Amino acid sequence: MKGKSSKAAAVGSAAAQLTRAQKLELYYWMRMTRTLEERLVALYRQTKVVGGLFRSLGQEADAVGACYALERRDIMSPLIRNMGAMLVKGATPVEILKQYMAKGDSPTRGRELNIHFGDTERGFIGQISPLGDMVPVMAGVTMTFKMRGQDRVGLVFVGDGATSTGAFHEGINFAAVQKLPLVVVVENNGYAYSTPTHKQTAAAQFVDKAIGYGVYGEQADGNDVLAVYDVTKRAVDRARAGGGVSLIELMTYRRKGHAEHDSQSYVPEGEIERWAAENDPFDRCAAMLRDREGVSPDEIAAIDARVHQEIDAATDIAEASPPPEALDALIGVYGEPAAEKPLWFREGGAALTEHERAQGWGTYDTGHV
Amino acid sequence: MAEITYLEAIREALFEEMARDENVFMLGEDIGAFGGAFKVTEGLLAKYGEARVIDSPISEIAIVGAAAGAGHMGMRPVVEMQFIDFLANAYDMLTNYVATARYRAFLPCPMVVRGPSGGYVRGGPFHSQNPEAGFIHTPGLKVVYPATAEDAKGLMKAAIRDDDCVLFFEHKYLYRRIKGVMPAGDHVVPIGKARTARGGEDLSIITYAATVHKAVEAAEQLQREDGLSVEVIDLRTLAPLDDQAIFDTVKKTNRVLIVHEDTRTGGIAGEITARINESCFAYLDAPVLRVTAHDIPLPYAPPLEDFVLPQVPDIVLAARRLAAW
Numbered sequence A: 001m002k003g004k005s006s007k008a009a010a011v012g013s014a015a016a017q018l019t020r021a022q023k024l025e026l027y028y029w030m031r032m033t034r035t036l037e038e039r040l041v042a043l044y045r046q047t048k049v050v051g052g053l054f055r056s057l058g059q060e061a062d063a064v065g066a067c068y069a070l071e072r073r074d075i076m077s078p079l080i081r082n083m084g085a086m087l088v089k090g091a092t093p094v095e096i097l098k099q100y101m102a103k104g105d106s107p108t109r110g111r112e113l114n115i116h117f118g119d120t121e122r123g124f125i126g127q128i129s130p131l132g133d134m135v136p137v138m139a140g141v142t143m144t145f146k147m148r149g150q151d152r153v154g155l156v157f158v159g160d161g162a163t164s165t166g167a168f169h170e171g172i173n174f175a176a177v178q179k180l181p182l183v184v185v186v187e188n189n190g191y192a193y194s195t196p197t198h199k200q201t202a203a204a205q206f207v208d209k210a211i212g213y214g215v216y217g218e219q220a221d222g223n224d225v226l227a228v229y230d231v232t233k234r235a236v237d238r239a240r241a242g243g244g245v246s247l248i249e250l251m252t253y254r255r256k257g258h259a260e261h262d263s264q265s266y267v268p269e270g271e272i273e274r275w276a277a278e279n280d281p282f283d284r285c286a287a288m289l290r291d292r293e294g295v296s297p298d299e300i301a302a303i304d305a306r307v308h309q310e311i312d313a314a315t316d317i318a319e320a321s322p323p324p325e326a327l328d329a330l331i332g333v334y335g336e337p338a339a340e341k342p343l344w345f346r347e348g349g350a351a352l353t354e355h356e357r358a359q360g361w362g363t364y365d366t367g368h369v
Numbered sequence B: 001m002a003e004i005t006y007l008e009a010i011r012e013a014l015f016e017e018m019a020r021d022e023n024v025f026m027l028g029e030d031i032g033a034f035g036g037a038f039k040v041t042e043g044l045l046a047k048y049g050e051a052r053v054i055d056s057p058i059s060e061i062a063i064v065g066a067a068a069g070a071g072h073m074g075m076r077p078v079v080e081m082q083f084i085d086f087l088a089n090a091y092d093m094l095t096n097y098v099a100t101a102r103y104r105a106f107l108p109c110p111m112v113v114r115g116p117s118g119g120y121v122r123g124g125p126f127h128s129q130n131p132e133a134g135f136i137h138t139p140g141l142k143v144v145y146p147a148t149a150e151d152a153k154g155l156m157k158a159a160i161r162d163d164d165c166v167l168f169f170e171h172k173y174l175y176r177r178i179k180g181v182m183p184a185g186d187h188v189v190p191i192g193k194a195r196t197a198r199g200g201e202d203l204s205i206i207t208y209a210a211t212v213h214k215a216v217e218a219a220e221q222l223q224r225e226d227g228l229s230v231e232v233i234d235l236r237t238l239a240p241l242d243d244q245a246i247f248d249t250v251k252k253t254n255r256v257l258i259v260h261e262d263t264r265t266g267g268i269a270g271e272i273t274a275r276i277n278e279s280c281f282a283y284l285d286a287p288v289l290r291v292t293a294h295d296i297p298l299p300y301a302p303p304l305e306d307f308v309l310p311q312v313p314d315i316v317l318a319a320r321r322l323a324a325w
């Protein structure tokens, strides 16, 4: 219902239309997310990851399930726990590994960190660190869809913490007023760094904010991949049909620290263990497949093995890939001029002429939007 | 007296000022039980309680604006940006509201906005910035950026006692790498006074923050390899600038190199050069030179970051050119 938080409204109808193969695909993406992050942890411990490492352990269902509700032509903007959504949108393990290892042929050529990258053709725009900024940006993306009469929808993820920013407020309000085809997913994982949600908002639940913005609001169990898909699909369909903005709150739990270095000293004892034992999205997905779709342990094992193989192969490629060359730093600050000159004390002018790159190298080509 | 780190020195100042003045309080993201992303505020909650060590939502505009309001009412807020890069989120509040409050409305903003700044840490474009130039350009804000543990403590105490808004940049590369022995007693370093980090006769390097240490390293190499006596001036405060210290070193060595980690165009080196031209051009034996970061958003990969930021060999090369002019 518009302007009202609700859990009712035909729950399960969209998910009921998913085929067995599609449900197995959801499992595959969740497995890929978890296993790829585990691989990244191993690489981090070997100091091959440059900078911090961010996990989505226990939140794989919300990223994967929500993004699965989009079509290829739609555009999604993730946050730091949404690697799974990027995978669904076509980001590859090789790209993600290269990003984390700051390789010269990573999607951002070593300029940006971790999963901060995008590809408008595959339909995802990379986040920046300042939280909430992607909400207004996605308002602009979906405004363009509307202006051009395109049958396309946008979806933007924010964390519970990011809802406290000015950018979030201005962005969702603007999108609501313009009735843009935008789905705003608030991933409530209990914490923003060390800050529990009750210090983030005095609202009883984030979905209540939908009322104030005059948008549709729904809340769902973020650890049930089918429930996530269902609620998001409904919002996406509504947006596509001209119904405007939806705010969806997905209830989940951040089982790892803010980043790999965080000891989680602020988490009450036993909380993490309880979520792991009783409410793991992955276990729940596997149980759903077994109980409702008759998926055999062999079938699951085959998917797991395939994921491992793919990640092994991707790791080999990423590790073999070279770091960027220093002079690459000079390319692409502007479209024109295409490269900056090194400062005089680098005596690098000569090196630069030898360092020419193909036209458009390192410049984002938006020609195919 | 035991040595403490640059980070511990800042924390010590916060503890002492909270004890000295009950109007001093802390506000920021994750600063309470967690002690902040870098643990600068660790222990303050336990000692001073939730009323004076306040965890905020992720709302930089509210943090800075609330500090201004509390400042009007006689409080002395010290607020943390989890990374100084997020000063940008509060830019309107700082430049339009805070910076003008005293002048246009006779409302003081005795507040400190502090946070981890600077690069050389593989932090990428949003966890490495040196955005001081934009704020130096805003009349009404003071800007300090210490290079040593002693100054970090003494300037923090001065900043908290100052009746205007002080932006306090803490270089995260120095947090745990630099140590010092704190002078006994109430150690306050005045805002607006530069420091001679190393005395010299042949040429001067004017700099601040992390590049002070790079300049000193370069100066030692130049002494060893070229027999050059290089003076290093640590500005400590960027707004207001210590003109006297700048002019004194120009008159002493007649050759000046300005080094900063901030990008080049619109960086403070240009301003210092202009002031030298205006006030002591006749004392110069060579043009004022600059070693700065390239005008490029700071990239993440080590070879790229190392290229963009100024390094010791750059300073050595520039100093040699200056000496040979």
Ligand SMILES: Cc1ncc(C[n+]2csc(CCOP(=O)(O)OP(=O)(O)O)c2C)c(N)n1
Pocket (backbone or CB within 6 Å): A080, A081, A129, A130, A131, A158, A159, A160, A161, A162, A163, A165, A189, A191, A192, A193, A254, A258, B029, B058, B060, B082, B083, B086, B089
């Ligand atoms: C504007 C802004 N302020 C502060 C930060 C520092 N910061 C990075 S992540 C984070 C917590 C984010 O919490 P939330 O939005 O709930 O997402 P989660 O990490 O829980 O997925 C903070 C405070 C930031 N990135 N941007």
